Amino acid sequence: MTLGEFDLIDRLLKPLAQGFPGALNLADDAALIDLPPGRQLVVAKDAVVADVHFLADDPPDLVAGKLLRVNLSDLAAMGAEPLAYLTAIARPTSINDAWLQRFAAGLLADQQRFGCHLIGGDTTSTTGPLVLSLTILGTVPTGRALTRSGARPGEDVWVSGTLGDAAIGLRVLRGLAVTEDEALELVGRYRTPRPRLALGQSLRGLASSAIDVSDGLVADLGHICTESKVAAVVDASLLPFSEVARGVPGAREAALAGGDDYELLFTAPVAGRPAIEALAAQIGHGITRIGHIEQGAGVTVVEADGQPVALPRHGWRHF
């Protein structure tokens, strides 16, 4: 049996709207949102396609979680707090009701974890692969959002957590041999990003620019450089690696260009170092100073002795 669109919405999606009155129980043409005084709305939209952004046989709850989390990571990079989301699901007939039930369960678990609700969307059929899009809505105190355009020469470049794990995790899914424990950790980083929402919010007023690492460190730092009209220099010896990634050949390339890390990459004045180091101690994951901003354009990666590192292709292009 395949549920029709209305039954699907009733049975699987309406529970995700409970507790958000403006969702109108997913029974209306649109949802209503009140913004508290003094706050701006923050909106982002990302789409994922089976076998482009995830594997068609990935567990449906993890696909749902990743879809929500990559969008939450966009909010984190703006210093915003999550509020609500809408989904559009274009599904082939191979996506049955059991798949959708596990998908909805994944959304429910993560919306509870991160504090947001489903408030609307659309479901339709397609003759092609599953396409999922999600629009995330958050809020930020007016005028205090982090953007990509505020980096200035002389400032530090920082990144949260560790880099390269997700890209190596994808290689593990494609056959790279590692131990079972290592596989669990690396594949987990690929399938289940950890949006750095608490960090992003704490960086308001502290960071001068921010972005989340989705295309790869060099590519995403390049976006900050372009929008801020500055150059960045990264010291490769300072890149933060997990214990497990450190032992894998190609870890440095994965850290520089692998993407899918969903760590926060940000710049801050030198005067902010004590505050950022205190934040790292408090927030439960590392924040590492990996370079600095200069006048000019583009990203340079150097060894500890200052010799330039030949850069791999700058991140992923999805076309």
Next chain:
Amino acid sequence: MTLGEFDLIDRLLKPLAQGFPGALNLADDAALIDLPPGRQLVVAKDAVVADVHFLADDPPDLVAGKLLRVNLSDLAAMGAEPLAYLTAIARPTSINDAWLQRFAAGLLADQQRFGCHLIGGDTTSTTGPLVLSLTILGTVPTGRALTRSGARPGEDVWVSGTLGDAAIGLRVLRGLAVTEDEALELVGRYRTPRPRLALGQSLRGLASSAIDVSDGLVADLGHICTESKVAAVVDASLLPFSEVARGVPGAREAALAGGDDYELLFTAPVAGRPAIEALAAQIGHGITRIGHIEQGAGVTVVEADGQPVALPRHGWRHF
């Protein structure tokens, strides 16, 4: 040549964000929106798939226009004013740059016509058919949005414009023989919906419930009945037809169940008749009283003599 994602965004989409500062020139992780005091945000999201919702060889500018307009129609049904939108485009390799240029031109023409801006989104590849999703953002004075849940027994049922033209237009595209002038009009109604934004805004405080006719009159009136916990009776002899639709066999079925009309269907107390009739005179398209609300559940369609009309299947289900 195929443009990469970044070039595509730069060249085709950034011009659509000009004039909306919070779009951050499409160069950041998310967009920022300030709501004027006393207004709520209204958000809806619809997706369309090639050969499900439009024909793969439809003109790209009209595909863009329809995508934007069906979402604007959701705002119209809430009595909202357009503000901004985000798109997600999952494109097969058959969608080339010329197609995308015409698609962007279609968005530009209609965003100027309806007063909104592109503020973000995502582009990706797919091995399947083109999938387009759009999230529309609008605003409404706080507490004054029209919803589906306010219809009460004794009220009138009204619909704007004419019904069935779009469904007949789709039949014309599939081979139904009509004159060239008739084809132009009917296919135009299918490809280029006219979101009734001015009417929706004027109905705030006048209508007790509203919906846009996308699935078909009976199905959409059924949504109002379900959400309002009432029954509706429609007099088939009162259904508004265009001159051209009136002469086509099956016009009544198209009006009752064809869908894609994107007219506003609403309920209002009897005392509102003079105001609604004055509105019709002022607004440039008809508004027709077609039935009434009763206690009970479901939609009944009757002939002028009160005999029930056998109903066709209730609207379209997209699965």
